[in-house]
Amino acid sequence: MPQQIRRVLVRSLDDIVIEHVPPPSPGDGELLVRSSVVGVCGSDIHAAAGHHPFIDLPYRPGHEAVGVVTATGGGVEGFAPGDRVVVEPNLHCGRCAPCRSGRYNICQDLKVFGCQTPGAMADLFTLPADRVHRVPDGLTDLQAALVEPLATPMHAVAKAGDLTGRTVAVLGAGPIGLLTLAAARHAGAARIVVTDLLEGKRHRALRLGADAAPPADAPDLTALAHAALGGPADVVFDCVAREQSMAQGTDLVAKGGHIVVVGVGTAGTTPVRLDLIQDREIRVEGSLMYTTEDYRGAMALIASGAVRATDVVTATYPLEEAARAFRASLDPEQVKVLVTVDGP
Structure with a gap:
């Protein structure tokens, strides 16, 4: 020693x-x-x-x-x-x-x-x-x-329920967003849109299997994403966790849809459109870290080459x-x- x-x-x-x-x-x-x-x-x-x-x-x-x-x-x-x-x-x-x-x-x-x-x-x-x-x-x-970075998206995707044949929007193409893309695709999502401010990150998301990657600051983001998905997203994964991303998620998600907050927000309050969440029966759910099952899933997904x-x-x-x-x-x-x- x-x-x-x-x-x-x-x-x-x-x-x-x-x-x-x-x-x-x-x-x-x-x-x-x-x-x-x-x-x-x-x-x-x-x-x-x-x-x-x-x-x-x-x-x-x-x-x-x-x-x-x-x-x-x-x-x-x-x-x-x-x-x-x-x-x-x-x-x-x-x-x-x-x-x-x-x-x-x-x-x-x-x-x-x-x-x-x-x-x-x-x-x-x-x-x-x-x-x-x-x-x-x-x-x-x-x-x-x-394994650890991927386990977080594996847990978030599991929180969203069965994604087979469903449409997904991932907000943010950083490490967690890109790994959420992989986890959602593995879980059976039919179409996935990934947004980001940076062109380089959007190109990387497309290379890794996103169906579309519109700019996060596009004035017509909702229309672009809905066109790529064939309608509102069944599930939105917010990997940014800021006021703007939550507002975008509320606009992007379908009535009766699900927003999973994956990113770590800043301390303090974040305004949200409660009127839309209530009126559209949108489910907003946090996702923290992972459990052993998520680690096993992450190791298997990496071993598969995905x-x-x-x-x-x-x-x-x-x-x-x-x-x-x-x-x-x-x-x-x-x-x-x-x-x-x-x-x-």
Whole structure:
């Protein structure tokens, strides 16, 4: 074991440093994991900018993580040193009503590894053994790094119910929007429209299977989307979660349709057209994170080739250049930026 390890500390977007700290030791029920690949999430960028409603600065990031088990704590079964694992970062209590019902993603005392606790953007980290999944032998580390980001859309699509033969609008062609496109197509959606402000992102959505990708700021967006879908969307996935996107979703969705809010909104109030939601019997539902079932589905979808790392991963940086990775993630043309860890 090294005497010290490297760990990323985020104080702000302009103050991201490598701190050197003693290595952690696994407690009972925990694993000690050596990081291999860690993703920079949109939530990380919002947090670093001071805009995330649930992450306080400073924080130590790394919730999209792939690594290798190096040691096990007391009582751990089913894992051994050398196992490759992917982190499921929702740290739930296991006692509250949502946890007891299986919906531990909305635990009343939920904390997220790498958001409210020190994360995996480090040489080594510890985590309860029940918060990781073994990486299938057929998946590379880069593929495995997409499991956590894809699990969020898998959960959102499951919330929408059976999509077979239905029409879908996805608002936002960032990483979550593009992966929602893949998850919705896999779930049987007949036609999918993806919107975004940036032309490059719209082109990427078309390459990845969208039937149309109109500009999010088009004055006739509703007409363009309805024409591409053959009518209003049965389901809208709002991966932007702002006042404008919610207004667009309300206009785009069919009477009796479903809006699933996938993106993380800013703190405070967001005006919505309650008159239209009531009059059209529109169902608006939030979607938070994922459960084990969503992780299994994400791994299977990646293994099938329907989601390819080469389509999503647009940049990688070593751990020592984590600040550059965060800055690169600010570029709207980037999709998924990864940090690779070579070891202490």
